[in-house]
Amino acid sequence: MPAAVPVLSVVVPMYDEEDVLPIFFERMHPLLDSLGISYEVVAVDDGSRDATATLLTETVKTWPQLRLVRLLRNSGHQAALSAGFRRARGEYLVSIDADLQDPPEVIAELLAAARDQDVDVVYGVRSDRSSDTWAKRTTARMYYRLMCRLVGREIPFDAGDFRLVSRRVVDAVNALPEDGRVFRLVIPWLGFPSTAIRYVRAERAAGVTKYTLRKRLGLAFDSVTAFSAAPLRLATWLGLLGGLVSCAVVVGALVIKLAGRSIPGWTSTVLAVAVIGAIQLLCLGLLGEYVARLFQSSQKRPQFLVGYDSLEDPGHHTYAEALESSDPEQR
Incomplete structure (x- = not known):
């Protein structure tokens, strides 16, 4: 018998986040329980090299709503988001990073805004980026101005990948044939009704950022070449x-x-x-x-390869056991 469809799916891309995970669980678990709705947390482990997958596997045993989706190799932040979008089942989907710079407490506001205003997209917009370096704030402003001119559609300034979307948006994104999609451009381009919730961006709770200058430049190049001639x-x-x-x-x-x-x-x-x-x-x-x-x-190579999904393999207690018993052609 298939599992009931949850109201909310929270997609969390993760890469080498073992330092922040205990804090993430401590804040996210009681917060989502307090919403009074059915939910799932789709933690997409993007081929982490540390103990991220182990910590997630252990937590799945005590947190039934937590779901581990592990990619076979590191495919990048946007690819991990794509994997989360394809695997999530909720009526609404919230994407958020594990570093807790985007406060999970805002999720309730995003959901309330979507329901009260009857919109399909609610952007989390950073009202204060003082926690970021001057260089990062400057390059971010340049990026959004450039994207607005190239895409030809208003892109919410200071809106990253912390947002809520409806099932209609999820299905529309998954139906797109292109690979290497940049979500902060694709979702505004679709043109669904939207609104925004402003919040203060915090310091990283633990660990160090994995979004290096090289990866930010790669995102900029992908954004330009994917959306404009x-x-x-x-x-x-x-x-x-x-x-x-x-x-x-x-x-x-x-x-x-x-x-x-x-x-x-x-x-x-x-x-x-x-x-x-x-x-x-x-x-x-x-x-x-x-x-x-x-x-x-x-x-026509896939953007990502899923090696393990705890929802589909509930009998396995570890990721290693799941790989050992899986089809070798799918590994």
Whole structure:
């Protein structure tokens, strides 16, 4: 007999979060129990290398609503969110990180706003980011301004991946054929009725951030190339600009030559070659980004692989036991 569908699913991507998990359980468990509704917590372990999976496995025994979904390898934050969206069963879904910078206490406000205002999306918007570094706040503002211009739709500023969505939104996201989706852009792009709840962003409860500068830059590149052809048009405009500069250099060189004032030298040649070469390389790089996305799409490789789901394998007490008895072709 299938399990009853819960009202709320809380999706939590995790990667090497053993330090913060005890605090996370201590705050999240009584909070969700106090809501007075049926719920599940879908903890997506994104191939952690520490004791994250072990702690989750042990907690599943004492917290029936906790569900462990473990990916076979580290696939990235957005891929872990995708896995959570596909596995969650609730009428509403809240996505939140395990570091507790986004306070779980706001979940009740998100749910109340969705019901009272009859909307499908409730964004958690950070009203105070003083806990973030100056560099992180600055790059975040630049990112959201750029995305608003490229996507052509209003993107909520300072809204990360802490949000509530209805089942309609979950089904719409899961139906999208694309891989490598960026949720903070995909969900506004869908255009469902939405509202926002503002909150103060806290310090990380424990451990260190796994969202490095390299990963933030990767998210920015994925956001741009997945949602806009503007970089390709930029390459075209740069090519035209390079052509105009080249024409101007040629005309100038002819005038100087005809006036008999040409001075043998290599500076102008080097500058012209450097400018044109830089523009060509930039254009090739931009084209390469899109060709790479087409290549990855043609391979049709899954964005993530689920190795274990405690809801589907309730008889197994450890993740290792689940792998030992699973189909080798699915490992």
